[in-house]
Amino acid sequence: MPVSDIVLTISALLIVIACTQPLARRTGLPFTVVLGFIGVIIASGASWLLHTRLTDQFNEVAALVVNIPVSSATFLDVLLPILLFQGAITIDVRRLAKDTVPVIFLAVLGVFVAIALIGGAVSLVSSAPLVVCLLFGAIVATTDPSAVISLFRDLGAPERLTRLVEGESLLNDATAIAAFGAFLTLIISGGGYEFGLLVQQLGFAFLGGIITGTICGRIAISLISWLSSFRSAQLTITVALPFVIYILAKNYIEISGVVAVVTSGLVLSAMARPRFEPETFKFFQETLEQLAWWATGLVFILAALVVPDLLSDFAFADLLIILTAVIAALVARALILFGFFPFLTALKITQPVDNPTKTVIVWGGLRGAVTLALALSVTENPLIDRETQRFIAIQATGFALFTLLIQGPTLTALMKWLKLDQLAPIERAFRVQVLTQSLSTVQSSLNSFASRFQLDPKLTRQTAEQYINRLSRIADDKSYEHEINDNDRLIIGLVALTNQEKSLLFDQRISGILRHDLVDRYLLVIEDMIDASRESGREGYISAAKKPYRHSTRFKLLSWAHTHLDFNRPIASHIGKHFHFLLINRILVLELKSFLDRRLQSLLGTQTVTLLQEILDQRLGSIERHLAALRLQYPKFARTLDRRILERIAYRDELEQIKNLREAGIISIDLARSLTSEANFFHATRRSQTHVDIKAKTVELLTSFPVFKDLDVSELSQVTKELQTRVLADGAYVFKKGDRADGLYFIESGAVEISVGDEIHRLGYGDFFGEMALLNETSRSASVKSISYSHLLFLEKDTFHDLARAHPDWRSTLTQIADKRRMMNQGKK
Numbered sequence: 001m002p003v004s005d006i007v008l009t010i011s012a013l014l015i016v017i018a019c020t021q022p023l024a025r026r027t028g029l030p031f032t033v034v035l036g037f038i039g040v041i042i043a044s045g046a047s048w049l050l051h052t053r054l055t056d057q058f059n060e061v062a063a064l065v066v067n068i069p070v071s072s073a074t075f076l077d078v079l080l081p082i083l084l085f086q087g088a089i090t091i092d093v094r095r096l097a098k099d100t101v102p103v104i105f106l107a108v109l110g111v112f113v114a115i116a117l118i119g120g121a122v123s124l125v126s127s128a129p130l131v132v133c134l135l136f137g138a139i140v141a142t143t144d145p146s147a148v149i150s151l152f153r154d155l156g157a158p159e160r161l162t163r164l165v166e167g168e169s170l171l172n173d174a175t176a177i178a179a180f181g182a183f184l185t186l187i188i189s190g191g192g193y194e195f196g197l198l199v200q201q202l203g204f205a206f207l208g209g210i211i212t213g214t215i216c217g218r219i220a221i222s223l224i225s226w227l228s229s230f231r232s233a234q235l236t237i238t239v240a241l242p243f244v245i246y247i248l249a250k251n252y253i254e255i256s257g258v259v260a261v262v263t264s265g266l267v268l269s270a271m272a273r274p275r276f277e278p279e280t281f282k283f284f285q286e287t288l289e290q291l292a293w294w295a296t297g298l299v300f301i302l303a304a305l306v307v308p309d310l311l312s313d314f315a316f317a318d319l320l321i322i323l324t325a326v327i328a329a330l331v332a333r334a335l336i337l338f339g340f341f342p343f344l345t346a347l348k349i350t351q352p353v354d355n356p357t358k359t360v361i362v363w364g365g366l367r368g369a370v371t372l373a374l375a376l377s378v379t380e381n382p383l384i385d386r387e388t389q390r391f392i393a394i395q396a397t398g399f400a401l402f403t404l405l406i407q408g409p410t411l412t413a414l415m416k417w418l419k420l421d422q423l424a425p426i427e428r429a430f431r432v433q434v435l436t437q438s439l440s441t442v443q444s445s446l447n448s449f450a451s452r453f454q455l456d457p458k459l460t461r462q463t464a465e466q467y468i469n470r471l472s473r474i475a476d477d478k479s480y481e482h483e484i485n486d487n488d489r490l491i492i493g494l495v496a497l498t499n500q501e502k503s504l505l506f507d508q509r510i511s512g513i514l515r516h517d518l519v520d521r522y523l524l525v526i527e528d529m530i531d532a533s534r535e536s537g538r539e540g541y542i543s544a545a546k547k548p549y550r551h552s553t554r555f556k557l558l559s560w561a562h563t564h565l566d567f568n569r570p571i572a573s574h575i576g577k578h579f580h581f582l583l584i585n586r587i588l589v590l591e592l593k594s595f596l597d598r599r600l601q602s603l604l605g606t607q608t609v610t611l612l613q614e615i616l617d618q619r620l621g622s623i624e625r626h627l628a629a630l631r632l633q634y635p636k637f638a639r640t641l642d643r644r645i646l647e648r649i650a651y652r653d654e655l656e657q658i659k660n661l662r663e664a665g666i667i668s669i670d671l672a673r674s675l676t677s678e679a680n681f682f683h684a685t686r687r688s689q690t691h692v693d694i695k696a697k698t699v700e701l702l703t704s705f706p707v708f709k710d711l712d713v714s715e716l717s718q719v720t721k722e723l724q725t726r727v728l729a730d731g732a733y734v735f736k737k738g739d740r741a742d743g744l745y746f747i748e749s750g751a752v753e754i755s756v757g758d759e760i761h762r763l764g765y766g767d768f769f770g771e772m773a774l775l776n777e778t779s780r781s782a783s784v785k786s787i788s789y790s791h792l793l794f795l796e797k798d799t800f801h802d803l804a805r806a807h808p809d810w811r812s813t814l815t816q817i818a819d820k821r822r823m824m825n826q827g828k829k
Helices: 003-027 031-051 059-066 072-089 093-125 130-141 145-155 159-189 195-226 231-253 257-271 278-310 316-346 355-363 369-379 386-417 425-452 457-476 486-505 516-549 553-565 569-604 606-633 635-663 669-685 699-703 713-722 771-776 797-806 808-825
Strands: 724-728 733-735 743-749 752-756 759-763 783-786 790-796
Touching: 003 031, 003 059, 003 278, 031 059, 031 278, 031 386, 072 159, 072 231, 072 257, 072 278, 072 369, 093 130, 093 159, 093 257, 093 316, 130 159, 130 316, 130 369, 130 386, 159 195, 159 257, 159 369, 195 231, 195 257, 231 257, 231 278, 278 369, 278 386, 316 355, 316 386, 355 386, 369 386, 425 457, 486 516, 486 569, 486 606, 516 569, 516 606, 553 569, 553 724, 569 606, 569 635, 606 635, 635 669, 713 790, 743 771, 743 797, 771 797, 771 808, 790 797, 797 808
Parallel strands: none
Antiparallel strands: 724 790, 733 783, 743 790, 752 759, 752 783
């Protein structure tokens, strides 16, 4: 078939696909299902026109459809990679991580159970050998990502249901295709069944795909970051990436191309967004979405075109085999969801999945292009006997048609019957308030617009009456007025604030300030805040917001390396990043306070907004406390970082002004490009570089401690050489009660909390502690914990005693302070 004819046919089919969308909306059927129907009708009609004796007028047109070269490679190598990649990159990886276990069970164990049950059941009702039945089971065990993802998004399924089904459909192809390859090899070779072969192929395919996808995804991210100023180049890399990975993995490394593409997409989903300019990322998403929409349409309509040919030898007896396979597949999915998942929930391995959600997942396991592509690859293989080719072609096609034409159209009704198409009660109640406010705003804006442009008042009133009537109906609807209480309002407000914080993080003015790794870190914190708010309300939100300031394992390792190995650069880099994070955190929280007054007051009420203001003030106070400690310790770095942020804000504003002038037509394209280039060059030459100096300890610094005021400069210089730096995060223990006394501590910045029985005492900048155990030669009598990001100076025990012997007055001063603290601890005056 000439290339021009192929281009003509594909272009015509794309036009048909475009015209199908209104039909799908009118009928209420999912878009993919309607495409399947139309594809079968087109293929059947073209075949009839080509072979009928009634007329030869349409033979050339019919031949374009009938003879279009559709093979398994068309689906697997051309259309599937972009569908998998776009599906993976639009998944919220941080949300998906919370359902990793159920997704893996559905995608791996579920496939093996389905292969066993389908193959076993079909072997009982057909004359095909068991290995052929198992091959058929592997072909139909995988749910089609293009079918499933499109359908569930069209139906507006709940977030978690969509996430579970999307995750499964993107990952289970690898399992089924690996099993398919093992059974196909077994049939061709005529050898005995080797269980180890299947396990080996599956393990190698999975692990190799994960490693390859991760490496390629990270390389792509590096290239995208490097090409940050070239939008077209960034987009080209992301579009080409799935095809490079898929072909490289499948044909050359001989691992799972599906897993490699999905893994790379998940890597980019988690890490790529901060590397794009906000407008570029939006353009990138829209482009991938458009490509995936074209691919989805072609997948379904091309798959439908090959159906008549695959079913050409269909016999009525085949219907029993197809129905048996369908029932076995449904039982297999039900066994995993209703049999295994309760055990996983009881063991707290995964979050609970309610029965309505399980039911929809069982019925929603659609098959489509992947199933037909694997069946086509069998019919195209000259090493497979004709009877096996016929068996696979008819049964796989019949199975795929059943899921698309029976299960697909009935999913909407099933979801409505199970009430999965409805909002949660709290969302429904909040919807009334949102509608009331938005419709009132529309009505007011309409009157203002009509008055401004002197439109007919009568027409304006008639148009406004529609909104007045809607407002009246909403006001009369009392069904949800008691479903939203004060705690629900608070949770709604906290989630709204957190989502707004996420949006602000990607704002063009903010995104250019933060390092990419800090954006990734901030996003993790935001996701934790959303989940914690929904689960525990105010306490959960505040606890999650404080998480970045706590004593992490990584910080412990860096602090240990700094203390014991004198590795200063890693902890200095960590502190610098943390400083940067706190500054942006402060800016966003201040923005949230403004957003709260501006947008949420009318929706949530004064009482809830007041509580939210208190929560934000609490967050802001914690941030300010940590920042104050760091500014005191590193004033030079703080000023440089502040200046860098201001310079970046000014740079963004300059670019925005140029863009606005160009869009308004005030300046030409050439002038806009010249001004933008000049702004880029000016900003690049003014980037200031500085680092946290973790070792900064001077004589002037020591003189700020009252206990050192009587030492001369030479003695202070000697002490400076002996002092060691200790850096502790919020919540980290300096030492605990009963520990060996190892030295004396001075608070250079930050604050500590001393626990003596039930009493708590706090010390801050300029104070010292740990002297009692040294003077009395005893173990620690209290526990001391950092309550902010604290820098301590540590004087070892031996050096302390040497200094105390050389300066009796200094020891006497410390003894007096220790006696006063001891009396205070004992409750004496």
